[in-house]
């Protein structure tokens with residue numbers, strides 16, 4: 001039995017090995033280097049941030065430990081939510097949607113073994129990143145509290161069990177969903193899930209109210225606040241056990257730590273056992289039902305004789321055809337939905353946080369602070385935009401997948417093809433980001449000058465980011481991938497993120513100096529000197545040119561590459 | 566031996582297979598023909614245990630697919646209609662993977678794989694990743710894989726798609742050979758000439774139901790086409806259905 005499992009896992013292992021086999025492709029070493037580099041930067045960043053936060057907590061008389069432990073349980077809850085989400089998505093595709101499943105199910109292997117091998121892979125895929133990024137957190141706790149090896153070992157074990165529990169709960173939910181939902185609707189689980197998760201995310205963030213941690217001066221309210229959080233530490237929640245494992249180990253209370261880990265372990269193993277029983281009873285049935293092609297979820301709205309695609313009539317027929325195809329494909333792919341909902345949730349949280357920023361409590365001049373925030377907000381919004389672009393725009397070319405030959409064979413140039421893709425994403429993203437920036441600036445109550453500046457900067461940055469995503473997506477396409485959305489984590493995707501971050505940082509830095517002068521002059525009612533006006537114009541023109549370059553050059557590279565293949 | 570008893574598959578939107586009854590004797594080659602969307606692939610996927618029938622039974626050499634899927638699958642060699650393979654594995658690795666799944670004895674795996682690769686003219690490609698194979702090469706590899714464990718029943722969905730003439734001849738000869746060794750073969754195809762000279766009996770399916778089955782002579786009788794070829798018989802049966 002054991003060996004059968006290892007055979008089932010072999011294709012995955014061998015494929016991975018082929019992927020990193022050196023010497024096959026020239027750029028391979030570069031790729032690995034960039035992956036490691038980016039990973040290390042994020043890792044270190046996380047470590048530094050946590051270390052500084054914890055250090056700061058220690059300086060808060062009397063409350064340092066409470067705050068640190070509170071932060072710990074917040075982290076564990078966040079990890080758990082993330083794990084649940086990625087596990088549900090991964091197990092749905094690994095267990096029910098992957099292309100190789102019909103091969104596996106034709107083999108003389110018990111459905112239970114297929115389930116377990118898939119479950120392991122999906123749990124691994126969903127967890128490794130969280131585990132990796134839990135290290136800097138625990139490391140900073142360990143260093144601040146001068147914990148020994150036992151602490152690290154127990155925290156690691158705790159994380160592993162947290163992952164197992166999340167994976168087991170997710171697969172139970174997915175398997176039940178596959179049996180309960182009508183055949184052909186299994187993919188709509190994605191949508192149900194997306195909505196549920198978006199709501200959950202908003203709720204969790206509102207319950208734990210992270211901004212309160214920034215404001216420990218008001219001790220009384222902290223105590224009240226901490227009391228209001230008792231619900232999150234209910235003794236029957238697995239997240240509580242894991243927090244207990246770590247915090248008890250931190251304090252050297254080994255007995256309690258070991259007890260908590262035993263509790264988590266036994267829970268994880270019983271869940272896995274339950275999974276196995278459910279899989280035996282219903283996994284194959286669910287899989288067989290999932291084979292039925294989904295009925296369509298939406299039908300286009302028609303108003304009398306008008307079709308929505310009449311809106312695109314200003315395009316040439318070929319361009320319109322592409323645009324219509326693109327829009328239809330996007331909205332019929334239910335795997336896109338949860339991510340859309342998630343983005344909506346993120347935007348709501350983002351804006352909400354601006355409305356609750358405790359600016360008035362700050363000792364610094366409010367006007368100054370508001371506008372500094374607004375300036376940073378511009379950068380932040382652009383970063384959020386890059387993340388969205390990495391997920392949706394970068395894979396746009398790869399999404400053509402095996403059907404790319406149609407475009408190649410069609411009497412439409414690659415250039416037109418790429419520019420259509422560009423505009424399809426540019427317009428909605430521009431609208432979203434302008435709304436984001438205007439609403440957050442209104443919430444902050446910034447000066448008109450800053451407002452205008454943000455609107456114009458975003459207006460220039462959005463096309464640059466979208467063009468880089470399309471262009472680099474065309475330069476590093478993956479037409480063979482089963483899940484083109486994964487392209488975001490490929491080499492090209494990371495390269496795009498790097499370029500995009502670099503551009504945003506460059507624009508912000510170029511603008512910062514002149515903006516500061518202008519703003520201060522504004523506040524003090526002074527006039528700008530000629531020198532400053534020249535500098536202002538020069539730096540803004542430079543930023544503008546940079547954006548123009550970032551629009552056309554990547555598109556050109558992408559076009560050149562695609563025309564060659 | 567294959568037995569399908571009252572086999573039905575309802576996709577909700579279409580009744581893809583409707584109360585199908587048929588029997589293929591040991592060592593027989595049974596051809597399954599029918600227009601596009603007739604339900605051939607659906608039937609074959611139920612025989613391979615990839616989808617569950619809505620009702621009815623698939624019995625392979627006396628083993629009910631639903632009761633004991635593992636024992637049933639173990640004696641089947643299954644070739645799907647589209648050659649999906651693990652693109653990142655090499656041909657050899659893929660054959661070994663299949664062999665291990667079917668619990669082929671370890672010491673005969675390598676010689677057997679080499680023999681099959683040789684037979685399917687893939688030896689030169691054995692250590693290339695499958696992504697780089699042409700369509701026909703993938704098709705050959707997947708047929709080779711189905712033979713790794715000496716199946717007693719072969720279920721093949723459109724075996725000749727993408728194969729070159731030499732490979733078509735080779736596969737035909739091989740199937741005849743296997744049938745002489747008492748392997749039961751169920752094959753769906755659109756190439757009527759192949760069905761004609763390969764199959765002992767042919768079943769014509771249309772809209773999920775069996776219109777007629779038997780040897781060419783028997784089919785001619787059913788279609789009242791005298792002494793015509795399979796093409797004529799097929800078109801007549803479909804037209805009149």
Ligand SMILES: Nc1ncnc2c1ncn2[C@@H]1O[C@H](COP(=O)(O)OP(=O)(O)OP(=O)(O)O)[C@@H](O)[C@H]1O
Pocket residue numbers: 291292293294576579580581599600601602603604605606607608
């Ligand atoms: N996954 C699915 N979901 C829903 N309906 C399906 C699915 N697969 C097939 N069908 C429907 O079942 C019927 C039979 O399809 P099937 O694939 O078995 O035909 P076929 O005889 O193999 O055709 P072809 O000769 O084109 O391969 C068709 O009406 C088809 O639309």
Ligand SMILES: [Mg+2]
Pocket residue numbers: 605606607646722
């Ligand atoms: Mg078919």
